[in-house]
Amino acid sequence: MTAIRLYNTRTRSKEAFEPFDARNVRMYVCGPTVYDRAHLGNARPVVVFDTLFRLLRHVYGEGHVTYVRNFTDVDDKINATALSRQEAGAPGTLEELIHQRTEETIGWYHADMDALGALRPTKEPRATEYIGAMIAMIEGLIESGHAYEVSGHVLFDVRSYPEYGRLSGRSVDDMIAGARVEVAPYKRDPMDFVLWKPSDASLPGWESPWGRGRPGWHIECSAMSYELLGASFDIHGGGIDLQFPHHENEVAQSCCAHPGSDFARVWMHNEMLLVEGKKMSKSLGNFFTVRELLEQGYPGEVIRFVMLSTHYRKPMDWTAEKAREAEAVLRHWRALAADAEPTGPDAELVEALADDLNGAGAMARLHVLAKAIAANPQKDCFYEKGVFLASARLLGLLEAGMGDWAEGVDLSALAAKLADLRNAAMVSKDFAPVDALKSALIAAGVEVRMSKAGVELVPGAGFDPAKLEGL
Numbered sequence: 001m002t003a004i005r006l007y008n009t010r011t012r013s014k015e016a017f018e019p020f021d022a023r024n025v026r027m028y029v030c031g032p033t034v035y036d037r038a039h040l041g042n043a044r045p046v047v048v049f050d051t052l053f054r055l056l057r058h059v060y061g062e063g064h065v066t067y068v069r070n071f072t073d074v075d076d077k078i079n080a081t082a083l084s085r086q087e088a089g090a091p092g093t094l095e096e097l098i099h100q101r102t103e104e105t106i107g108w109y110h111a112d113m114d115a116l117g118a119l120r121p122t123k124e125p126r127a128t129e130y131i132g133a134m135i136a137m138i139e140g141l142i143e144s145g146h147a148y149e150v151s152g153h154v155l156f157d158v159r160s161y162p163e164y165g166r167l168s169g170r171s172v173d174d175m176i177a178g179a180r181v182e183v184a185p186y187k188r189d190p191m192d193f194v195l196w197k198p199s200d201a202s203l204p205g206w207e208s209p210w211g212r213g214r215p216g217w218h219i220e221c222s223a224m225s226y227e228l229l230g231a232s233f234d235i236h237g238g239g240i241d242l243q244f245p246h247h248e249n250e251v252a253q254s255c256c257a258h259p260g261s262d263f264a265r266v267w268m269h270n271e272m273l274l275v276e277g278k279k280m281s282k283s284l285g286n287f288f289t290v291r292e293l294l295e296q297g298y299p300g301e302v303i304r305f306v307m308l309s310t311h312y313r314k315p316m317d318w319t320a321e322k323a324r325e326a327e328a329v330l331r332h333w334r335a336l337a338a339d340a341e342p343t344g345p346d347a348e349l350v351e352a353l354a355d356d357l358n359g360a361g362a363m364a365r366l367h368v369l370a371k372a373i374a375a376n377p378q379k380d381c382f383y384e385k386g387v388f389l390a391s392a393r394l395l396g397l398l399e400a401g402m403g404d405w406a407e408g409v410d411l412s413a414l415a416a417k418l419a420d421l422r423n424a425a426m427v428s429k430d431f432a433p434v435d436a437l438k439s440a441l442i443a444a445g446v447e448v449r450m451s452k453a454g455v456e457l458v459p460g461a462g463f464d465p466a467k468l469e470g471l
């Protein structure tokens, strides 16, 4: 069996991955708060952990991996959006408008992430379906002295958990000094965080031992991962921006609620995303959603390709130049593998992925495989193409359903024209028209292969279909 090694944020080292149960490898990844379209930065953890999901399925078997990613559908931003719709005259109660908004956003999220070739997780729980489990967990934390109730709020007492801060490597006192903490008179310590808060009549709420209210954000993931994966599971993932305070708080809640459990054995964090070298922000005008990119004509497969080309623990820079290159390479690869049947993935590529999910290394290996096939135009390469296609698909690329964007460029008519010109030139001995067409094709990035058997045209790495016009 392939030996997987993963960098564990908790221990700050790369470790051999050993699941609790190889028949059911369990992974939890924090999902989106569903109040708006996902932006490009939100897509990075989706692609990263989808690739890990694919690797785990490859190693342990498709039916032996459980991947849970939640939807946060109770949040003040969702309430605010619904409230502004109601104020604008939208019909329906606030609850109905909230429901509409979350349903709509979940639909968008699925469509956008499907377009990036991400497999749907095994389970996608919604926070509102687990309120009872959250209340039970909070009650347990109060009983064991890790949480306290003050005027309708329940807070986690960080000083009751000496390990608090271990995941992110800071002490509570450092955190207070460095963080913008919400000062509230009811908190025993400024770092104490909300498990439950009261809702007034204008907000969604559930009955609880502390009155009508709603859960804090952090408790959701602790309750849902416990319900669906158990007190100890294998991998917990998310963006580096969630490490503190969200993941730190998840650890504190879960370990105090289930003493003796590991909660997540391996913690994985992907680095942030940049756009043209800068942090994405609305004020810089470089902020965009996945949907906006798709509508601008960037295929989802191209976005995925660019994301995979950078190691997940390094900042990833999205540039228009990288996207152009990715598009040309993918066209070329699709043409190379057009008649292939996937067999098994290349061992070296699997090894790269198994080494702390080295996507950049795996992509480099795909380039090597593609070059070897392209260098042998006369050879059938049937076996090599099958390995190449299976390897690309392990990374979520060159899937049958993702290639519509690359179609529509049929080079067969131009190949026939070039063959006719060559036949005519054999008689007339005037090869100028043949050379002219050949040069124009090469200038458009087409690889021209002429042999006794015929003429073959393959889109090359710099292929630009616009330059074929008029040929």
Ligand SMILES: [Zn+2]
Residues within 6 Å of the ligand: 029, 030, 031, 221, 246, 250
């Ligand atoms: Zn979470």
